[in-house]
Amino acid sequence: MVQTEVSAKQLPLLSVNDLKVHFHTDEGIVKAVDGVSFDIMPGKTMGVVGESGCGKSTLGRTLLQIIEKPGLIDDGSIVLRSEDEEGNPYEIDIVNEHSNSRTMRAVRGQDIALVFQEPMTSFSPVHTIGNQIKEAIRLHHDVSEKEAQDRALELVTQVGIPNPAQRLSEYSFQLSGGLRQRAMIAMALSCEPKLLIADEPTTALDVTTQAQILDLLRDLQQQNGMAIMLITHNLGVIAEMADDVVVMYLGRAVETGNVNDIFHSPQHPYTQGLLRSIPSIYEKGIEKLPSIKGSIPHPFNRPSGCTFRPRCPSYMEGVCDLNDPVFLDIEGTSQAVACFLHHPPDGSSTNGSESA
Amino acid sequence: MAEATVETTNTTESGTLLEVNNLVKHFPIQKGFLKRTVGSVRAVDDVSFSVTQGKTLGLVGESGCGKTTTSRCILRAIDPTSGQILFRKEDGETVDVATMPYQPLRDLRRDMQMIFQDPYGSLNPRMSLFDIVGEPLLVHGMKSSSERADRVAELLRLVGLRPEYMRRFPHAFSGGERQRIGIARALALNPRLVVADEPVSALDVSVQAQVINLLQEIQESLNLTYLFVAHDLSVVRHIADEVAVMYVGKIVELGDTEKIFANPKHPYTSALLSSVPIPDPSVRQDRIILQGEVANPANPPSGCYFHPRCEYATDQCKTEEPQLELIDEGRWVSCHHAKDLDLTGLSAK
Structure with a gap:
C-alpha cells in the first residue's frame, strides 16, 4: 500500500527514546508518559x-511540545530527522528545544502537523475556514495572499470537500462533522508535513464517515509519502491503517511490533486481553465475552512493579510486583514487550508461556 | 403501512x-419573534x-x-x-x-426503565449510591429507609458492586462502575x-x-x-x-x-x-x-x-x-x- 521502499539503511523519521512526561500537580505527580520508546519510519503509519x-494523547502532544501545564518532559529524547532547504539532512532533539523557540515553531506544521479529535473546538469559530488555512500557509511560506488563497483552494479540493470555493468562505459551525475533519486535514497538510499526527481523528464521527476519512488519509499518504502517527482506542482502525503498532497502558508501552504480529500473535497479556474482549462482528457471541478484570487504576494509585499486574491473568507474585518490567525485543519476531513472562527479572530470556 | x-x-x-x-x-x-412554526x-x-x-x-x-x-x-x-x-x-x-x-x-x-449512555452525566454527583439507586424505590412508595437499604444492597450485589459502597458518591467510581450503578438504578423496580x-x-x-x-x-x-x-x-x-x-x-x-x-x-x-x-x-x-x-x-x-x-x-x-x-x-x-x-x-x- 505504501510506496516508500524501506531500505535497511533508512533512518527513522522520528525516534522516541525513553520519553517521560510527568504532570506535577498539587496532589502529586501524574506519570502520563513513563518511558516510551519507538521509531516512526518515513511514509509509514504508526498506530498508537x-x-x-x-x-x-499526551505522547502526541509532546512530539510538538504543546503539553498542557503542569506537564513537563522529565526525561528521554525525541529525535527528528529532517532536511533543510538545500536538502542537507539534520537532526534535532525536540526535548532540548524550548516550546516557544524559533526551531520548534518551524517544526510545527512544517515537519509535524496535528489533527485533533474534535474538529469543532480546534477551529476558531470567528474566522473562516479559508482564512485559517491561509494563516497556516503564510506562517511557514513567504507567499502572497493570492498564492495562499490558491493553495488553500487546492488543499480543500484535494481532501474532497464539495464546492471548495464556497466552503473556504464559511465558518466551522456551518460544516458537518465529516467536512470539518476534512478541513482540519487540509489545514494540517498545508505545509506538506513529513509526519501527520492524527489524534483520534475519527472518534467523533459515524462509521460511514469514518470510512471516508480513513480512506482519505490513506490516499493522501500514498500521494505525499508522509508518515502518520495514528492515535486511537479503536483496534479496528489500527488493524486497518497501521504498519506498526505501539500498545500503551498507564503511560508505558507494553508491546510494540508489526501490525500483523500484534494482532495475530499478541505477546503481552494486556494486548491479548484487549483483543479478546472485542465482540466479533462475524458471529453471534454465544458465550460470555472474555474481559479483563478490574478497571484502569487512578493515576495517583499506580501499582508498583508492572502497572498491569492487578488485572493480569498471569500475575506472578514476588516477580511482577517487585520489579519494573524492561522493554525488550522478542527474538525472531518484530515485537518487543515489557513483561516478565518473556523476560524474567534475572535477565535470562525465555519465550514465556510456560509459567502462568 | x-x-x-x-x-x-x-x-x-x-x-x-x-x-x-x-x-x-x-x-x-x-422562527421569528412570534415563534411561528x-x-x-x-x-x-x-x-x-x-x-x-x-x-x-x-x-x-x-x-x-x-x-x-x-x-x-x-x-x-x-x-x-x-x-x-x-x-x-x-x-x-x-x-x-x-x-x-x-x-x-x-x-x-x-x-419500563432506562440505562443512559454517559455514566458521568447520568448520576447526580451530590447523591450517594443509596440515594441514587434508592430514589426509584422512594418515588414508587417504599418509604422505609431500612427496607430501601436492603434492596439497594441487593441491587448493588447483583451488578457486581460491594454493598458497603452504598454511602459513597459517584466520583469515587470509575466509568465502568458508574455504569453498573446506572444499571442497578434501572433494575430497582423490577x-x-x-x-x-x-x-x-x-x-x-x-x-x-x-x-x-x-x-x-x-x-x-x-x-x-x-x-x-x-x-x-x-x-x-x-x-x-x-x-x-x-x-x-x-x-x-x-x-x-x-x-x-x-x-x-x-x-x-x-x-x-x-x-x-x-x-x-x-x-x-x-x-x-x-x-x-x-x-x-x-x-x-x-x-x-x-x-x-x-x-x-x-x-x-x-x-x-x-x-x-x-x-x-x-x-x-x-x-x-x-x-x-x-x-x-x-x-x-
Whole structure:
C-alpha cells in the first residue's frame, strides 16, 4: 500500500527514546508518559493504541511540545530527522528545544502537523475556514495572499470537500462533522508535513464517515509519502491503517511490533486481553465475552512493579510486583514487550508461556 | 403501512412485550419573534417494530437517525406526535403508552426503565449510591429507609458492586462502575423492559466487555427485554436477537441479527456493515465508501431518503417512497429493489 521502499539503511523519521512526561500537580505527580520508546519510519503509519488515561494523547502532544501545564518532559529524547532547504539532512532533539523557540515553531506544521479529535473546538469559530488555512500557509511560506488563497483552494479540493470555493468562505459551525475533519486535514497538510499526527481523528464521527476519512488519509499518504502517527482506542482502525503498532497502558508501552504480529500473535497479556474482549462482528457471541478484570487504576494509585499486574491473568507474585518490567525485543519476531513472562527479572530470556 | 393504524383493537400477539406502530415524532422549527412554526424535523418518521418478551432488539443507525428519539418516545420521556406504543402489562392487558394519561403512566414506569449512555452525566454527583439507586424505590412508595437499604444492597450485589459502597458518591467510581450503578438504578423496580441507550459506548474496551456480560447475565436471570440502542455494530451483533436499522427517521431494515449481518437486503445496511473497521489486519477489505452526507431530517430528499447516496438508485427511487415490506420470513426491508439486489454482508471466514 505504501510506496516508500524501506531500505535497511533508512533512518527513522522520528525516534522516541525513553520519553517521560510527568504532570506535577498539587496532589502529586501524574506519570502520563513513563518511558516510551519507538521509531516512526518515513511514509509509514504508526498506530498508537490504548485506553483512556494511557497517555497516548499526551505522547502526541509532546512530539510538538504543546503539553498542557503542569506537564513537563522529565526525561528521554525525541529525535527528528529532517532536511533543510538545500536538502542537507539534520537532526534535532525536540526535548532540548524550548516550546516557544524559533526551531520548534518551524517544526510545527512544517515537519509535524496535528489533527485533533474534535474538529469543532480546534477551529476558531470567528474566522473562516479559508482564512485559517491561509494563516497556516503564510506562517511557514513567504507567499502572497493570492498564492495562499490558491493553495488553500487546492488543499480543500484535494481532501474532497464539495464546492471548495464556497466552503473556504464559511465558518466551522456551518460544516458537518465529516467536512470539518476534512478541513482540519487540509489545514494540517498545508505545509506538506513529513509526519501527520492524527489524534483520534475519527472518534467523533459515524462509521460511514469514518470510512471516508480513513480512506482519505490513506490516499493522501500514498500521494505525499508522509508518515502518520495514528492515535486511537479503536483496534479496528489500527488493524486497518497501521504498519506498526505501539500498545500503551498507564503511560508505558507494553508491546510494540508489526501490525500483523500484534494482532495475530499478541505477546503481552494486556494486548491479548484487549483483543479478546472485542465482540466479533462475524458471529453471534454465544458465550460470555472474555474481559479483563478490574478497571484502569487512578493515576495517583499506580501499582508498583508492572502497572498491569492487578488485572493480569498471569500475575506472578514476588516477580511482577517487585520489579519494573524492561522493554525488550522478542527474538525472531518484530515485537518487543515489557513483561516478565518473556523476560524474567534475572535477565535470562525465555519465550514465556510456560509459567502462568 | 397506513392500514396498520386502523387495527387499534388488535391486541399484541402472545410473547410480544412491546409493539410500536407508525410512531412519528416531529420537532417543530420555530422562527421569528412570534415563534411561528416554519417546518419540522422529522426525527422519527413512521416507525413500526415489535419486541418479544425476554429478547433484545438492537436499534442501530448513525447520529441523527432518530434512534434515541424513538427510545425516548417509547418511555414517554417525550410525547410522540402520533402512532401507537402497545405495551403488554404483567396481567396480560395491553395498553397504549402513547396516549396514556399521566397517573397510570406513572405506575407503568415501574415496568419500563432506562440505562443512559454517559455514566458521568447520568448520576447526580451530590447523591450517594443509596440515594441514587434508592430514589426509584422512594418515588414508587417504599418509604422505609431500612427496607430501601436492603434492596439497594441487593441491587448493588447483583451488578457486581460491594454493598458497603452504598454511602459513597459517584466520583469515587470509575466509568465502568458508574455504569453498573446506572444499571442497578434501572433494575430497582423490577422492570420488564429496559431501554439501554448506548450503554457501553462511553466505556473502554476492556471494561465494555464486563458491562456487556453483566447486561446479558441479568437479562437471563431476570427475564428482561432489552431495547438496545447502539451505533457499534459488533456490540449489537453480540447482544441483539433482532436488529432494526434506521436511516433519517425511518427503519430501512428489520429482522434477525444473524440474517441481516450475513445477508443484508438494504444497500444502506450493506454499506454500514462494510464501514466497520475489523480488528484483523489480514482482512483489509474493499469497503463501500458512501458518498456525501446523511440527509437532513428537516429537509429530506424526495422518494427514498437514501437515494442520493445509493449506488443502485433508479428513477423510481427518486420519486417514489419505498415502504417497509416483508420480503422473507421475519425480514422487513424498505427498498424498491430489495429482492433484486445481491449485497455483501459479513460472515465468518
